Amino acid sequence: xxxxxxxxxxxxxxxxxxxxxxxxxxxxxxxxxxxxxxxxxxxxxxxxxxxxxxxxxxxxxxxxxxxxxxxxxxxxxxxxxxxxxxxxxxxxxxxxxxxxxxxxxxxxxxxxxxxxxxxxxxxxxxxxxxxxxxxxxxxxxxxxxxxxxxxxxxxxxxxxxxxxxxxxxxxxxxxxxxxxxxxxxxxxxxxxxxxxxxxxxxxxxxxxxxxxxxxxxxxxxxxxxxxxxxxxxxxxxxxxxxxxxxxxxxxxxxxxxxxxxxxxxxxxxxxxxxxxxxxxxxxxxxxxxxxxxxxxxxxxxxxxxxxxxxxxxxxxxxxxxxxxxxxxxxxxxxxxxxxxxxxxxxxxxxxxxxxxxxxxxxxxxxxxxxxx
Amino acid sequence: xxxxxxxxxxxxxxxxxxxxxxxxxxxxxxxxxxxxxxxxxxxxxxxxxxxxxxxxxxxxxxxxxxxxxxxxxxxxxxxxxxxxxxxxxxxxxxxxxxxxxxxxxxxxxxxxxxxxxxxxxxxxxxxxxxxxxxxxxxxxxxxxxxxxxxxxxxxxxxxxxxxxxxxxxxxxxxxxxxxxxxxxxxxxxxxxxxxxxxxxxxxxxxxxxxxxxxxxxxxxxxxxxxxxxxxxxxxxxxxxxxxxxxxxxxxxxxxxxxxxxxxxxxxxxxxxxxxxxxxxxxxxxxxxxxxxxxxxxxxxxxxxxx
Numbered sequence: 036x037x038x039x040x041x042x043x044x045x046x047x048x049x050x051x052x053x054x055x056x057x058x059x060x061x062x063x064x065x066x067x068x069x070x071x072x073x074x075x076x077x078x079x080x081x082x083x084x085x086x087x088x089x090x091x092x093x094x095x096x097x098x099x100x101x102x103x104x105x106x107x108x109x110x111x112x113x114x115x116x117x118x119x120x121x122x123x124x125x126x127x128x129x130x131x132x133x134x135x136x137x138x139x140x141x142x143x144x145x146x147x148x149x150x151x152x153x154x155x156x157x158x159x160x161x162x163x164x165x166x167x168x169x170x171x172x173x174x175x176x177x178x179x180x181x182x183x184x185x186x187x188x189x190x191x192x193x194x195x196x197x198x199x200x201x202x203x204x205x206x207x208x209x210x211x212x213x214x215x216x217x218x219x220x221x222x223x224x225x226x227x228x229x230x231x232x233x234x235x236x237x238x239x240x241x242x243x244x245x246x247x248x249x250x251x252x253x254x255x256x257x258x259x260x261x262x263x264x265x266x267x268x269x270x271x272x273x274x275x276x277x278x279x280x281x282x283x284x285x286x287x288x289x290x291x292x293x294x295x296x297x298x299x300x301x302x303x304x305x306x307x308x309x310x311x312x313x314x315x316x317x318x319x320x321x322x323x324x325x326x327x328x329x330x331x332x333x334x335x336x337x338x339x340x341x342x343x344x345x346x347x348x349x350x351x352x353x354x355x356x357x358x359x360x361x362x363x364x365x366x367x368x369x370x371x372x373x374x375x376x377x378x379x380x381x382x383x384x385x386x387x388x389x390x391x392x393x394x395x396x397x398x399x400x401x402x403x404x405x406x407x
Numbered sequence: 408x409x410x411x412x413x414x415x416x417x418x419x420x421x422x423x424x425x426x427x428x429x430x431x432x433x434x435x436x437x438x439x440x441x442x443x444x445x446x447x448x449x450x451x452x453x454x455x456x457x458x459x460x461x462x463x464x465x466x467x468x469x470x471x472x473x474x475x476x477x478x479x480x481x482x483x484x485x486x487x488x489x490x491x492x493x494x495x496x497x498x499x500x501x502x503x504x505x506x507x508x509x510x511x512x513x514x515x516x517x518x519x520x521x522x523x524x525x526x527x528x529x530x531x532x533x534x535x536x537x538x539x540x541x542x543x544x545x546x547x548x549x550x551x552x553x554x555x556x557x558x559x560x561x562x563x564x565x566x567x568x569x570x571x572x573x574x575x576x577x578x579x580x581x582x583x584x585x586x587x588x589x590x591x592x593x594x595x596x597x598x599x600x601x602x603x604x605x606x607x608x609x610x611x612x613x614x615x616x617x618x619x620x621x622x623x624x625x626x627x628x629x630x631x632x633x634x635x636x637x638x639x640x641x642x643x644x645x646x647x648x649x650x651x652x653x654x655x656x657x658x659x660x661x662x663x664x665x666x667x668x669x670x671x672x673x674x675x676x677x678x679x680x681x682x683x684x685x686x687x688x689x690x691x692x693x694x695x696x697x698x699x700x701x702x703x704x705x706x707x708x709x710x711x712x713x
Binding site: 135213214216217218221253254257258259260261262263264266267280283284287288296297298300301302305306309313314315316317320321324325347348351352355356357358359362366367369370373376377379380381383384385387394395396397399402403404405 | 416417419420421422423424444445446447448450451452453454455456457458459460461463464465468491498499502503504506509513514516517562563566567568575602603605607608610611612614615616618619622648649651652686687688689
């Protein structure tokens with residue numbers, strides 16, 4: 036998924052070395068000096084990796100360049116950095132691709148974001164990433180009694196969690212999470228994807244408890260801002276945001292968890308308003324998200340308080356003609372025959388029962404695309 | 408060109424100036440809009456979160472209605488969020504014949520069926536890929552000279568790249584830059600231009616939501632933008648309607664006008680700011696109106712021999 040996916044697999048092995056300019060962000064917090072940019076020109080074949088380029092710069096020009104790496108083949112997740120502003124594994128990014136995405140012909144390499152820098156390109160994964168992973172109880176809490184031999188589980192339920200098992204803990208998604216940028220306490224994409232690994236595992240005994248915990252936490256599953264940054268960042272196609280949406284779906288629809296963050300009410304409000312009107316009735320969205328999915332929601336204390344605090348916005352909107360009073364009160368609807376058709380779709384699809392396997396969810400990571 | 412036009416909900420609700428300005432701009436670009444007024448909300452990703460099949464079926468219905476529009480070359484929308492939500496559903500529907508047949512079975516009661524391969528483009532994409540930047544440039548009557556415009560794309564129209572068809576051939580995540588430039592404006596780059604406006608979590612974590620909006624607007628102010636332009640009405644709600652609260656949250660004055668894409672295009676095509684619904688903005692686009700008045704004044708002066 037990441038745009039830096041190698042594209043030069045077919046590059047001839049006899050390619051001759053070329054010069055590439057690197058611009059690296061250097062910083063040593065212990066020195067007391069401010070971060071600075073450091074440029075080096077290295078010489079390597081275009082299909083070689085950015086990691087190899089960094090290592091050559093370190094070997095030839097400056098042994099103090101800090102970079103963490105191990106496997107050099109996109110398995111260990113150690114060499115996460117930003118290349119030209121985008122998160123990437125340095126070992127999984129070819130020099131020619133990196134040059135192409137550079138703004139000025141110089142490949143720019145920075146440490147990952149949302150985590151403190153230990154030195155140069157090395158960030159403190161323990162302070163952020165691993166702390167958040169530990170937060171979600173990342174191990175199986177087995178159903179009792181534990182069988183004498185192995186657990187027998189349906190093949191498809193294990194396939195379902197393989198996408199989250201593909202995570203190599205590189206931190207690329209954490210680096211670019213936009214919710215974490217403004218709310219560092221957000222549990223975040225990697226840890227929430229990890230929690231799906233166990234929520235989706237039929238051997239786990241704590242599905243409700245895990246989901247209730249993540250739903251009630253103000254910085255849990257409902258703090259995700261749906262920006263797709265983690266989906267784009269992940270070098271292994273784990274789709275962390277998609278996993279967060281699945282956590283929400285199971286929490287709300289299978290366990291009827293009503294959280295204190297308006298997550299369940301917000302989903303019910305949008306889903307319910309589209310069912311009732313065919314279109315979103317925006318004026319009803321805030322009261323229902325705070326007070327529950329009913330026209331009377333606006334008279335609840337939670338909704339009343341929020342509406343009161345939004346009063347200046349509402350008044351300004353009305354004065355400017357932004358909010359049409361008729362639409363604000365009655366909403367806008369699609370024609371009645373069409374509304375009936377939409378409601379018939381709701382009735383048919385929502386009546387399918389997940390537990391009996393009738394609910395149809397297509398995960399393209401698992402099934403792939405048709406050949407046609 | 409004739410297009411099956413999906414305006415979305417918000418452009419007909421809380422941002423009526425968007426739908427209105429699109430209607431004014433379309434004839435100037437020879438776009439015939441056939442409104443899909445029977446179609447329902449895309450669900451903005453939230454219905455898909457609730458029930459994936461429900462979202463896919465509701466959007467397949469919209470796609471099927473679009474495919475019934477005689478002579479329409481494609482489906483067009485004016486909302487980044489609609490584009491993203493529809494693209495996600497279409498990706499699944501197009502990828503798997505069995506799933507498509509399953510969804511079509513639900514639509515059959517209404518006599519509708521979605522056939523794989525609908526072309527669905529945001530107005531921004533249509534401007535660059537169908538009309539073309541040269542043609543757009545040729546139609547400009549009032550170049551946006553000296554107007555410093557910060558692009559704000561909206562997440563759903565730039566990520567994920569594969570699903571949205573963004574590649575070297577079609578650098579759609581750069582189109583807003585290209586359009587501003589073609590209209591004669593000055594593009595202002597700033598840190599938040601492809602980040603999240605915060606709207607999706609406004610009811611769940613209001614402070615984080617407004618902090619996002621406030622920071623991006625603040626970045627654009629620091630980069631000396633005269634205004635922002637966005638192809639997403641939901642971003643517009645957080646960036647414009649909520650801007651006074653966002654300013655309070657980040658503790659600084661912002662006061663930066665935010666235009667909808669058709670408004671910016673309309674301005675360059677010579678339409679009057681009044682026709683484009685500028686007065687409906689919470690942050691009055693005074694700097695933009697002053698700019699357009701001075702440009703009109705200057706060109707009127709030039710034509711009358713001053």
